Amino acid sequence: MxxxxxxxxxxxxxxxxxxxxxxxxxxxxxxxxxxxxxxxxxxxxxxxxxxxxxxxxxxxxxxxxxxxxxxxxxxxxxxxxxxxxxxxxxxxxxxxxxxxxxxxxxxxxxxxxxxxxxxxxxxxxxxxxxxxxxxxxxxxxxxxxxxxxxxxxxxxxxxxxxxxxxxGTQVLAPPRPHMEEISTSMRDLRDVKGQETAKRALEVAASGNHNLLMVGPPGSGKSMLASCLPGILPPLEPREALEVSMIHSVAGHLQGGRMLRNRQFREPHQGTSLPALVGGGSRAKPGEISLAHKGVLFLDELPEFPRQVLEALRQPLETGRVTIARANSHVTYPARFQLIAAMNPCRCGYLDDPSRACSQAPKCGIQYQSRISGPLFDRIDCHVDVPPVSAADLSLPPPAEGSAEVAARVAAARAVQAERFHVPGGEDTGPKTNAEADGELLEKVASPDQPGRALLTEAAERMRLSARGYHRVLRVARTLADMEASTPVRRLHIAEALSYRRIVPGR
CATH class of the missing domain: 3.30.230.10 (Ribosomal Protein S5; domain 2)
Structure with a gap:
């Protein structure tokens, strides 16, 4: 039988x-x-x-x-x-x-x-x-x-x-679905004193789901700013929650079978291996970039990660997925994450500090930053300098505006983008934020006015922007316009978006 x-x-x-x-x-x-x-x-x-x-x-x-x-x-x-x-x-x-x-x-x-x-x-x-x-x-x-x-x-x-x-001697009661509680233990932006420029860049990155790189000396608050990002991001939508929960279910990370509601904040150590970051191993399990799907992947001390590990991020940053190839199978995981990275300007960390002059400047900074390839730098939408915080700033009372106020503005900007990219009667599988829009769609929704286009064209030639860099400036400019509820992308938005592009020493 x-x-x-x-x-x-x-x-x-x-x-x-x-x-x-x-x-x-x-x-x-x-x-x-x-x-x-x-x-x-x-x-x-x-x-x-x-x-x-x-x-x-x-x-x-x-x-x-x-x-x-x-x-x-x-x-x-x-x-x-x-x-x-x-x-x-x-x-x-x-x-x-x-x-x-x-x-x-x-x-x-x-x-x-x-x-x-x-x-x-x-x-x-x-x-x-x-x-x-x-x-x-x-x-x-x-x-x-x-x-x-x-x-x-x-x-x-x-x-x-x-x-x-x-x-028939016992009846098993049907189980009830449970959902994760909205986290209230996230760090608040009200705890960050000074760093107004970095806070602005963080809000822009959250509003458009843009990748962000913070460069500054040790102790300037880069990690603290990154830890504040989950507090200003909106909760997962139902479709997103289901997709993220499926990844964590396969990985065995769903605690109590609860559906996830909070966007994941993953911060792997610099010693993370390639399979641990992108996925793989004997059973091809999801890696950190897939566990951070629809959430945040924070890489602190970016140049300290192995070169091979960082280069493996290039394709997922573009496609939003990662494919793990095996001799007998190919496994694909979603990997639409928001990359937030932090680094020192040089090995000692004080390249631009006149009071602590780096003895090997500028060679020290060029060698340290060259650990990150130009193509990876090019895939990061926003670059911002995070200067050291002065004692005068630290003695000030907490700022009046915290994460709750910023989160409301971020939610409003994302709502504008969701409405723009929504296709009536179609499947809800297209882009939801400006960072996910491809070049053809971007030209339709982010075409700047004449003064803005002239500025972008001139800046692209002087800064030697690649085609990818050009489109990423447009994406950030479109987000800046959405934050002001502006339909056209103006010269002012282009100018601020260009200020977030970094010219890497030695390149």
């Missing part, structure tokens, strides 16, 4: 249907798992055996064969424990074969028979909904699966409770 149970494999945030076939037949006593399993799947045999013993069941003294089809897809992870156990119970006659076949199951078994949380339940639930099946998952993941509206979810704490549910 062959019992069949549906489960899934993950390819990025996409799910692939896997058919788990369990056969109990005569012959030499054995328990074999085939279908290209990895080590974690192969170890399922011992976890299933231990869970059965905890329930007072013993495996039949026959040949047990578990086949996971299609056999040419690598099966990775511990979530195959539950479908193997359910298939085996169905093959033994404990559970009804036809009823089990109507569900997608995933979960890890403990040796006492309890079900442990696994990654990827949210995309698995959405996939089951499309296939018009129910979902069986651990109770710890029930609220995550409940976000697939209209889906029958059996969130069981243990294998025994599932058996009792199918036999």
């Amino acid at each position: 062959v019992a069949r149970v549906n489960t899934v494999a993950f390819q990025g945030i996409e799910v692939l249907n896997i058919d788990v076939q369990v056969q109990v037949s005569g012959g030499v006593v054995a328990f074999t798992v085939v279908g290209l399993p990895d080590k974690a799947v192969g170890e399922s045999r011992e976890r299933v055996r231990g869970a059965f013993q905890a329930l007072g069941l013993s495996l039949p003294p026959k040949r047990i064969t578990v086949n996971m089809a299609p056999a040419d897809v690598q099966k990775e992870g511990s979530h195959y424990d539950l479908p193997i156990a359910l298939g085996l119970l169905a093959a033994m006659g404990v559970l009804p074969v036809e009823e089990i076949a109507g569900y997608t199951a995933l979960g890890e078994l403990a040796l006492d028979g309890s079900l442990t949380a696994v990654a990827g339940v949210l995309p698995a639930a959405l996939g089951a909904l499309q296939q018009e099946r129910g979902l069986i998952c651990p109770a710890a993941c029930g609220s995550e699966a409940a976000w697939a509206k209209g889906l029958e979810v059996l969130a069981a704490p243990s294998l025994l409770s599932l058996i009792n549910h199918f036999k």
Whole structure:
């Protein structure tokens, strides 16, 4: 007899249907798992055996064969424990074969028979909904699966409770979806004294979702300013929250199965490896740039990151996605993040400070900043100098305007952009902010008036702006116009946008 149970494999945030076939037949006593399993799947045999013993069941003294089809897809992870156990119970006659076949199951078994949380339940639930099946998952993941509206979810704490549910002696209550609370612990801009120019640049970057580089000596407040950015960004929209939550679900980072509402703020250390930043490893898991999707990726001490790691950011910054190539598969993750970077002007940090003159200036600054390639510099929309804060500024009372007031202006500017890029009756998959607009669309919505165009043309020649740099100036200028509720892009907006372009020493 062959019992069949549906489960899934993950390819990025996409799910692939896997058919788990369990056969109990005569012959030499054995328990074999085939279908290209990895080590974690192969170890399922011992976890299933231990869970059965905890329930007072013993495996039949026959040949047990578990086949996971299609056999040419690598099966990775511990979530195959539950479908193997359910298939085996169905093959033994404990559970009804036809009823089990109507569900997608995933979960890890403990040796006492309890079900442990696994990654990827949210995309698995959405996939089951499309296939018009129910979902069986651990109770710890029930609220995550409940976000697939209209889906029958059996969130069981243990294998025994599932058996009792199918036999009618126990009823599993449907789980309820939970959402992450809006964070109130973010740093406030009211705590930042002085640095008005940097605050303005931070507001511009938040309003248009622009990349930002802050350059200044140690202790000038660059990291503090970056930590204030989440407090002025709007919460995730429902579609964005679902997409971000799916990435974190696959990575196993959804705490309590709660749907994310806050934009993520990721700040990896300078020692971060290439796979950790862009994604990869043996299971091609999402990296920091994908975990920061629709949020902020903060790279402090930018030149201290390995050159190879920084260069890997160039393509995702343009396309909003990253593709991890393997010999037998290609995995693509979304990576539409906002890059906020900070760096010192030179190795000692005091290149422009006359009171602490750098002994190797300007060579020190040229060598230090040359660690970052010109193409990467070119992909950063706004560059701003963050000078040291004077003692007089520190002694001043806190500023009257904080993150709440700035957040209101940022939300208003983003609302203007969302309305501009909205396509009536179409799918809501286009750009939402000026930073996401491509060149052709940008020419339609950000074409400056005649004085502004003349200034931009002259500046592009003198500053040797690339085509990319030219378009990024237009994007920032369009954001500046939106912040003032101005329909045309004027000369003043072009001038301020040009002030955020940095001329790198030695280039």
